[in-house]
Amino acid sequence: MVAPLLSCSLVPLFGLQLGPPSASTEEKPTLATHVLGLDHVKPGAKGRLIVADKTLRFESGASVATISIPSIQDVFTSEESQELVRGKTGVLVQLAMPYESSRVVSLLASRKIDVLTLEYRDTNGGIHGVIFRLPKGQAPVLMRLLVGQGADAGAAPGGITKP
Amino acid sequence: MNRINSAQWLRFGAKIAAWYILLAVEVILLPLSASAQTPGKNLSTDALQIEAAKFNDISMSPEFQVAIYENLVEEVTKASGFQRVYRSGDRRATGAPDLLTLRTTVVGFKRGSEKKREVTTVAGWTIIKTDVQLVNRDGRTLMDRQVEGKVRWFGENLKATRDLARKVARFIRQATEQRPMNPPRS
Numbered sequence: 001m002v003a004p005l006l007s008c009s010l011v012p013l014f015g016l017q018l019g020p021p022s023a024s025t026e027e028k029p030t031l032a033t034h035v036l037g038l039d040h041v042k043p044g045a046k047g048r049l050i051v052a053d054k055t056l057r058f059e060s061g062a063s064v065a066t067i068s069i070p071s072i073q074d075v076f077t078s079e080e081s082q083e084l085v086r087g088k089t090g091v092l093v094q095l096a097m098p099y100e101s102s103r104v105v106s107l108l109a110s111r112k113i114d115v116l117t118l119e120y121r122d123t124n125g126g127i128h129g130v131i132f133r134l135p136k137g138q139a140p141v142l143m144r145l146l147v148g149q150g151a152d153a154g155a156a157p158g159g160i161t162k163p
Numbered sequence: 164m165n166r167i168n169s170a171q172w173l174r175f176g177a178k179i180a181a182w183y184i185l186l187a188v189e190v191i192l193l194p195l196s197a198s199a200q201t202p203g204k205n206l207s208t209d210a211l212q213i214e215a216a217k218f219n220d221i222s223m224s225p226e227f228q229v230a231i232y233e234n235l236v237e238e239v240t241k242a243s244g245f246q247r248v249y250r251s252g253d254r255r256a257t258g259a260p261d262l263l264t265l266r267t268t269v270v271g272f273k274r275g276s277e278k279k280r281e282v283t284t285v286a287g288w289t290i291i292k293t294d295v296q297l298v299n300r301d302g303r304t305l306m307d308r309q310v311e312g313k314v315r316w317f318g319e320n321l322k323a324t325r326d327l328a329r330k331v332a333r334f335i336r337q338a339t340e341q342r343p344m345n346p347p348r349s
Contacts, residue, residue, distance in 0.1 A: 035226070035321065037233050076225035117225040126250030127215060129229030131321075 027051045027145055030138050032116075034058060037130030038065040049132065051145045056118075058132075067120055067130070072151035074119040077139035081110045114139035118146075185315075209246035210259035211335075213239060216267040216293070223272050230321045231291070234328035235267065242332040244339055263305070265335070266296045270309075275320060289314040289323040295331050297338065306338055 029048035036043045040063060047060030056067045116132045116139040134142065147153050216231050232251075240248045249256040256262055271292030290313050297306040312327025314320060 036230060074225075078224060078226065115226050117229050119229065121252065122250075124253045124255055126253035127232070128250065129233050131226045131229055 029059075030134060030142055032058065032138075033133040034060065034065075035115075035131035035133055037118075037128060041065050049134075049142065051142070051149060054149050056146065067118070069146055070150040071122070072118055072120040072146060073127075074117075075143050075146055075151055075153045076117040077143050078115045078117070079112055079136070079139075080115055082113050082133070112136045116142060118151075210249065210256070210262045211239065211243065211245040211247070211265060212249040212253065212256040212259075212262055213251060213265045214267070215251045216269055218269050221269045221272050223269060224274075226321065227272075227274075227291075227324065230324040231267070231269070231293075231327065234324045235265070235331060238325070238328035238332040239265065239335060242329070243335040245335075262300055264298045265331075266298060267331070268294045268296075270294055275314065289320040291323050291327050293327060293331075295334065297335070306334075308334055310334065 027050065029050045032047060032049040034041050034043065034045045034047065038058060041047075041058065041060060042063070045060040045063060047058055047063070050057045050059065051069070054069045056069055056072075058065045114134045114136055116134055118130045118132075120128050120130070122128060143153065213232070213236055216228065216235075218228065236248065236250060239245070247259065249259070249262075269291060271290070273288070273290045275289035290311060292309065292311050295306075295308050295310050296304050298304050310327060310330050312323040312325070312330065314323045314326065
């Protein structure tokens with residue numbers, strides 16, 4: 001009599017699951033900026049990167065681009081520093097600042113961001129490269145997700161050379 | 164109430180003028196930096212394959228490598244006049260008659276700093292030097308040039324790859340333009 005009671009109580013105590021864990025088909029989207037490489041998406045477009053069902057999807061407004069994750073041959077992550085005041089508008093603002101204070105702004109106004117670089121092959125075997133900028137700390141997370149869904153993170157012959 | 168005095172306006176105006184002069188100098192210097200080593204030959208072909216760039220002993224980050232290749236594909240497709248531009252590894256290129264291949268080798272790279280460019284104005288340039296070759300199916304080199312891509316003042320470092328790609332596309336376009344025949348001497 002005691003044994004069935006004990007076995008029943010073991011389930012909530014140890015959190016045993018009776019069936020296989022349900023696999024999530026879509027991961028939480030990651031905010032990203034497309035630098036270059038995607039067809040029909042403007043360079044500099046801000047959007048979301050979504051990993052779902054062996055597909056990497058970038059959504060920016062009405063533009064959507066997808067990459068099959070098993071076709072990804074190489075994934076690289078790096079960190080860089082991005083100026084906060086940049087572009088032609090930023091230059092004009094800095095020119096208007098008095099007493100050369102724009103140089104101090106250039107020194108101080110920057111932030112760390114992650115860069116995610118992918119290389120993949122299309123259905124004809126042609127090599128494509130894509131670059132995204134992500135908030136700091138997000139690129140390694142996304143790289144693990146991509147590798148987990150079938151992306152190859154090793155250097156392919158004729159592809160990106162590891163520095 | 165503080166008012167901006169005329170001296171500050173003059174200083175501001177001088178800065179604007181200096182930036183415009185620097186921009187004009189950059190535009191003038193742009194066509195001179197792609198030097199020709201061998202004269203071009205007229206080509207009449209409509210298929211080009213762009214190989215991934217080679218780096219030999221040059222250490223370059225992956226985003227720069229990808230940016231060089233992708234910008235080359237985009238700019239050459241837009242401006243070279245070829246009807247079909249194939250990427251490296253594209254199986255459709257093997258059946259294309261009179262296919263030309265574009266080979267790029269990076270021979271020099273100086274990664275500058277956007278921060279240094281903005282703070283000092285005169286330092287921090289990013290420069291990419293490449294050897295660019297057009298080769299036919301027989302492996303014969305039809306053209307061989309050294310092309311440089313640069314970012315001098317405005318923009319991020321990756322902009323140097325776009326500058327390089329535009330120059331390469333222009334060089335290919337010039338090489339493939341039809342020139343009129345010279346009349347025979349009497």
